[in-house]
Amino acid sequence: MCGIVGIVGKSQVAQSLYDGLTVLQHRGQDAAGIITIDENRFNLRKANGLVRDVFHTRHMKRLTGNMGIGHCRYPTAGTSSSAEAQPFYVNSPFGIAFAHNGNLTNAHELQEEVFRIARRHINTSSDSELLLNIFAHELQSCTELTVSAKDVFKVVTSVHKKIRGAYAVVAAIIGQGIVAFRDPHGIRPLALGKRVTEMGEEYMVASESVALDTVGFKFIRDVAPGEAVFITESGELHTQQCAEQPSTSPCIFEFVYFARPDSFIDGISVYASRVNMGRKLGEKIAKEWADLDIDVVIPIPETSSDVALQIATTLNLPYRQGFVKNRYIGRTFIMPGQTMRKKSVRRKLNAISSEFRGKNVLLVDDSIVRGTTSGQIIEMARESGAKKVYFASAAPEIRFPNVYGIDMPSANELIAYGREIEQIADLIQADGLIFQDIQDLVDAVREENPDIKRFETSVFDGNYITADIDQDYLERIDIARGEKSRQAPVVQAELSNLEMHNIEEL
Numbered sequence: 001m002c003g004i005v006g007i008v009g010k011s012q013v014a015q016s017l018y019d020g021l022t023v024l025q026h027r028g029q030d031a032a033g034i035i036t037i038d039e040n041r042f043n044l045r046k047a048n049g050l051v052r053d054v055f056h057t058r059h060m061k062r063l064t065g066n067m068g069i070g071h072c073r074y075p076t077a078g079t080s081s082s083a084e085a086q087p088f089y090v091n092s093p094f095g096i097a098f099a100h101n102g103n104l105t106n107a108h109e110l111q112e113e114v115f116r117i118a119r120r121h122i123n124t125s126s127d128s129e130l131l132l133n134i135f136a137h138e139l140q141s142c143t144e145l146t147v148s149a150k151d152v153f154k155v156v157t158s159v160h161k162k163i164r165g166a167y168a169v170v171a172a173i174i175g176q177g178i179v180a181f182r183d184p185h186g187i188r189p190l191a192l193g194k195r196v197t198e199m200g201e202e203y204m205v206a207s208e209s210v211a212l213d214t215v216g217f218k219f220i221r222d223v224a225p226g227e228a229v230f231i232t233e234s235g236e237l238h239t240q241q242c243a244e245q246p247s248t249s250p251c252i253f254e255f256v257y258f259a260r261p262d263s264f265i266d267g268i269s270v271y272a273s274r275v276n277m278g279r280k281l282g283e284k285i286a287k288e289w290a291d292l293d294i295d296v297v298i299p300i301p302e303t304s305s306d307v308a309l310q311i312a313t314t315l316n317l318p319y320r321q322g323f324v325k326n327r328y329i330g331r332t333f334i335m336p337g338q339t340m341r342k343k344s345v346r347r348k349l350n351a352i353s354s355e356f357r358g359k360n361v362l363l364v365d366d367s368i369v370r371g372t373t374s375g376q377i378i379e380m381a382r383e384s385g386a387k388k389v390y391f392a393s394a395a396p397e398i399r400f401p402n403v404y405g406i407d408m409p410s411a412n413e414l415i416a417y418g419r420e421i422e423q424i425a426d427l428i429q430a431d432g433l434i435f436q437d438i439q440d441l442v443d444a445v446r447e448e449n450p451d452i453k454r455f456e457t458s459v460f461d462g463n464y465i466t467a468d469i470d471q472d473y474l475e476r477i478d479i480a481r482g483e484k485s486r487q488a489p490v491v492q493a494e495l496s497n498l499e500m501h502n503i504e505e506l
């Protein structure tokens with residue numbers, strides 16, 4: 001996942017973009033970038049690291065302008081190199097800066113086509129740079145010096161026809177405005193907001209509504225799947241559906257893990273959906289484990305807390321915070337590399353022994369992906385004196401790779417791949433293990449917006465919504481994104497960007 005933001009304002013926007021990115025940090029911890037437009041010039045600062053580490057006062061001072069976009073990255077294609085940090089930039093036509101959340105599933109074919117037909121060079125292995133060049137190539141057909149809303153919608157319509165996969169995009173075009181669009185299935189989220197100031201109306205797009213709240217923009221609505229939004233430099237808003245057969249099929253993993261609980265995505269409160277997950281799983285536990293002697297329900301911070309509290313309520317059991325989270329360590333699942341993820345679990349979570357000693361505990365997590373967290377946490381619970389350790393996952397078994405912007409490219413990495421529940425329980429050393437049923441998960445989320453008929457659930461059932469994923473493709477991404485190739489060599493990660501004027505360390 002990644003976080004994207006874009007603002008067309010009436011005064012300086014850098015601080016609002018920064019603030020928006022800080023509340024989207026949970027979507028990407030690897031790199032961050034902001035580009036602003038001031039007097040026909042882009043100002044860019046991007047680098048590896050957390051938002052607070054990438055932007056210092058000296059950078060912020062130089063990010064001048066009333067219009068700009070930002071990105072925080074969690075790589076799902078290419079490497080973690082700073083050269084693949086976003087926004088990306090091309091100088092023609094007009095000058096375009098571009099930020100993308102998602103993952104293209106036909107990048108392989110497009111790469112060749114972009115060179116053959118458009119004579120464009122892609123300098124990284126990032127699918128986002130590719131997508132920018134496809135967008136730029138389509139925009140090239142505009143013959144006027146000013147881009148109209150009609151032109152923009154024509155461009156996005158053509159882009160939709162060419163690319164497949166998941167994409168929520170924001171692009172800043174110099175002298176014109178900001179364009180944002182969402183893939184025809186709406187796999188990745190994108191929200192639109194407005195702020196009324198004394199100087200006039202300002203518009204903002206962001207991956208999650210929480211970014212709008214924080215910056216003081218009022219949520220207007222989600223950008224619809226397939227829809228394009230064009231906010232002109234002078235602040236006029238134009239929107240149009242640009243996909244032939246749009247369908248709202250958001251990624252269900254946003255609700256399980258990715259999104260912040262205080263966000264609303266496609267009319268669904270992420271928090272309420274998690275409470276519903278807790279209720280459904282609690283009911284399943286009551287039915288299937290009626291004879292189990294659970295003393296206490298303990299969440300594995302941070303994402304599972306809302307689910308665990310509701311499980312405790314449903315089972316009429318005490319809920320205790322048995323683990324303390326080190327607030328200075330980020331999310332482990334989105335860290336690059338298994339070694340780093342593994343090390344970070346113990347650094348991040350520590351047990352309060354008194355909550356475990358002599359008790360039968362039910363540990364709750366939102367999901368078990370590679371089993372990195374669950375295995376270590378169960379060990380910690382036992383070291384702290386727990387008698388029995390049961391484990392519940394608010395999501396079903398994850399058995400299929402993700403191809404839409406979550407870095408799970410290899411089925412072999414998934415602990416549930418090719419294993420039955422008893423085998424998984426053995427591996428993580430749980431005395432009992434229970435998963436949410438897929439239908440219950442879908443119902444828990446859908447309860448908040450029954451108009452949504454389908455969710456993107458491929459990691460659980462292998463049904464890929466774009467219908468273009470076959471075994472060959474899965475094998476290819478497995479090799480391309482093997483653990484080694486995902487990590488940029490240190491030297492490369494520290495190199496400066498060989499591109500447009502970037503505000504480097506002074």
Ligand SMILES: O=P(O)(O)OC[C@H]1O[C@H](OP(=O)(O)OP(=O)(O)O)[C@H](O)[C@@H]1O
Pocket residue numbers: 257300301302303304330331332333334365366367368369370371372373374
């Ligand atoms: O089975 P695994 O491969 O360990 O992945 C699943 C775990 O990773 C995530 O936590 P993370 O530490 O990323 O973030 P959180 O603090 O938001 O829960 C998720 O909430 C699970 O705890």
Ligand SMILES: NC(=O)CC[C@H](N)C(=O)O
Pocket residue numbers: 001002073074075076077078084100101102103104126127128405406
């Ligand atoms: N998680 C994402 O949305 C990643 C965006 C893009 N595919 C990248 O790797 O940079």
Ligand SMILES: [Mg+2]
Pocket residue numbers: 300301302303304365366373
């Ligand atoms: Mg977690």
